[in-house]
Each structure stands twice: as structure tokens, then as C-alpha cells.
Amino acid sequence: MKAKKLLNIILSGVLVFSLAGCGGQAAEDDNVVKIGVVGEDSPQWKPVIDNLAEEGITLELVSFSDYSQPNQALADGEIDLNAFQHYAYLNQDIADRGFDLEVIGETLIAPLGIYSKKLSSVDEISNGGKIAIPSDATNGGRALKLLEAAGLIKVDEGAGYTPTLADITKNPKNIEIIEVEAAQTPRLLEDVDASVINGGHAVDAGFTPKNDAIYLEEVKEGSDNPYINVIVARTEDKDNEIYKKIVEAYRTDEVANIIEEEYKGSYIPTWK
Template sequence: MKKIFKLVLLNLILVSNLLSSKIIVGASPVPHAEIINFIKPDLQKAGYDVKIVEFNDYVIPNYALENDEIHFNFTIGLPYMKEFNREKGTHMVAVAGVHIEPLGVYSKKIKSLNELKNRAKVTIPNDVSTETRALRLLEKAGLLKLDKADAEFVTVLDILENPKNLEIITLEPASVPRSLDDTDIAVINANFALSANLSPKNDSLFLEDKDSPYLNVLIVKEGNENLQSTKDFVKIITSDKVREFIESKYDGSIIPAF
């Protein structure tokens, strides 16, 4: 009887260890999932069975993490994470800054912003963090002036001056690249630009500075910051090997943040 009990206990321990070695990562297709695929062999060597779930959305993976459907969320930036927590009551915690995706202005109709005509159509992302970034970028490009210079977040309602009477249209971030055929300029996240075969470095008319504070971060649910799997993941994803991979593969379009 004791032997049977020991065998059952041993099996339970083995199953528990097996489950704890499985990690599910929610990631945007580019560059997030590509980075995870690059480090997957190193995570496997560290004893982890890695599954990647791709998201073309900035909301669903946050709830997936909150509901323990994924263990890591690698889709969004730090300011957006903080605002989402504040608004939705989620418990996301950033454990590593991985990279910066410079926001850029793109067009299929003009070669320079100097060619932009009055009443031109402009599409920008509609999530609160990226809308702020997009409007700040358009302001820096000299196309408009915002009312709340020091505000953490701004919207189109905060436009103080719009000399060209630009028609600014907000869209779901993944849809903005598809609007290029119907708009004069579009402000696009680097990850969605790359997915649309656009090079932030070579194809943008105006690009966010490299010292952007909008870090893309690796996120866990509050309470999981000190798990061994989290520590191992952070160590691997912020290694020199990963920095070299990002610099080589994306040639300045994506910038390492560690």
C-alpha cells in the first residue's frame, strides 16, 4: 500500500513539474512572435515547453493573461499597459523592456510631407496610448498643434491648431496599414508596418525618435513576477544574443531596449 501511495505521489509530482514547465506566450506576429521563436530553443534547453499564441489585437491578450489562458503577454507597450490596468482593473506587470517600435508616417500618394494638401485624410491608431503617440508625432512633424502639451494622453479633441484642416480618422491599429489605399497619410505602428512589408527605416516619411519612451514589454500577471520561469524568460529575452538578432534582422526598424 505504501509503495502504491509513493508511486501515486511521484506521478503527481512529475505531472506538477511538467505543467509548471509549460509556458504559453501571447505575442503579436511581428516582431514579437519572431523574437520568441528565435529564443524558443534556449527556453527549451532551460526546460520549458513553449507555445506561442499570436494576436493581431491589443485587448484580447490582456484578458487572456488576466484569465490565466496565457502566462506571458508580449504584445503591448508600457504606457498602454498601465492605462489598461487603470481602466479595466487588470493586473499586468512588466518584467522586462525588450524593444522599441518607432511609430512612422507612411503614404502611397506622396513622397514628402511637404506635398500634403489641405483637407488631406490621415488615419491613426485608436487605442489611447498609440493615438497619443500618433498625434504627438504629427505635431512634431509640424502638421498640427495640441492643446495639452504635458498630458499623459491626448485625443483628436485636443487638437488646438490644424492649419491644413486635416481629416483625422482613428482606426483599430491593425487596420491602419490597410487604409493606405484610401488615405493620404497613415501613422502606423512598426510591428504592423513590418507585417505590411513596409520598412520603418526606409519607407516612412517621418519617424519617431529612437529615444521613445514607449517600450514594448514582456508582461506577466501580478504575483508571477518571481516565478523561476519568469526569471529564466527575462534572462533569455534580454541577452546579448537577442540584441544582436533584433539589430541584424530589423536593421534599425526595431530597436533593442536593453
């Protein structure tokens, strides 16, 4: 899958896996599990399907066309699980639509990184340095939180995960933060000290995020990063044993290797 297509999927947290059966209404056989996906290419799921088949569990892929559908379908019992979203998307959808859903496992992240053609460390950014960030609210806020994590600025805690430039409370190096459309951030590298670039755009620009970023968003499992993608169930089904097997079958070295090989660093598994 090409990185741009991957980015479109991940920025909205999209890799939908829907499972029917095991407590859901969509399957008559408890061992039949339907996984909904947005987009047709999900190579990391092939070994999951194959390995679960050996345990008598049938995994079937079902495609969704709209990002607003999978949580509603899950809540309605049309599917049994999904994993199309990150924590931030899920939490907002729950707040807006009142879903009774719960995370049962973490999958991967499309890491946001700070890149530079002039510097090898964020510590080298000088007073008055220039940093480009995406201009849209979600990625812009995420970029500011990344700059904060890198020790470059402080933002108002009350702004949550979507702060704006107005929420910067400390900027000791008087860094000039330039907002541009996300796809333009790599192209500004010649004109700024650094750019905050989404995973897919970084790969399109020839970067491998985990090797080339001078500072990369934390991927550590158990961190409070709200952009880690998750597998979600209805709360009443969160302890379903077959669902747990599906999470375990996904979080393997074999799947991690496929993710790393296929997606060239634009996705990173959270369990390695």
C-alpha cells in the first residue's frame, strides 16, 4: 500500500476491524468473526486469519466506506470489534454519540516526527529558530504536543490534545512556528530549521520515521499517547475470550514484521 493511502487511513485512525459473533448479533456461529476494514489492503491480517483458522476461528474481512460507520455498527451489534481508530478519535466519538465501547488492545501508530536537513538533534534548534507544523486542528495540536514533549515549548494543559498557537505558555527559544498544509511540511525543510511531519508524508519524502526523525512521537506501549490505534469492543464484551485471542494473534512478531516491511515506517507496531 502506498504511503499516501496509508496516511489517509491513519489520520482518521482508520483500519476498521469488525467482528461478528462471540456475543454479537451478526454471526450465528460463535467462532465466525467478521473484521471490518476501511480500504482493501490489510496485509498484516493475513497471518492473523491463517493462525486463528488453526484454532477453529474463522476471520472474515468486511469493508467500510465511511469513518463514521464502524463505531455505530459496533454499538448496534452489527459487528463485534473494530480497530479503525486511535484513542483520541474513540474518546471523542464516545463523548459525542454516547457509545458504550471499550479498548481491549493496542495495535499500531503512525508516528509524528520532527525532521531537519540542517540539524541532528532538537537541542540544536537555536533562539529564533523556525519550525513548520501542519495547519489543521488535529495534526497542528498534535504537533504542538510533540514540540512540548521534545522540551521546546509548553502549552496550556487545559487545551487537552488539540492546543493552538494561542495555548503556548512558554517558548524559551522564541521559536517561530509556521503553520502550513500538512503535505507542505517536508517541502519547507530547506527554509526552516525543522518540520513536524506526519508519518505518511515523511515516507513520501524519502524518510524512514524511526531512523530519520530527530525526534519521534513516543510509541511505547502503555504510554498516554492518544494517537495509538486500538481494537475496540462493546463494554459488555470486553472480556470475551475469542476477542482476546484475536488481539493476541495480531500482536505477534510475524505481524509486526509485515507492518514494518509493508508500510516503510509510516506505521509502527506498539508492542515491539
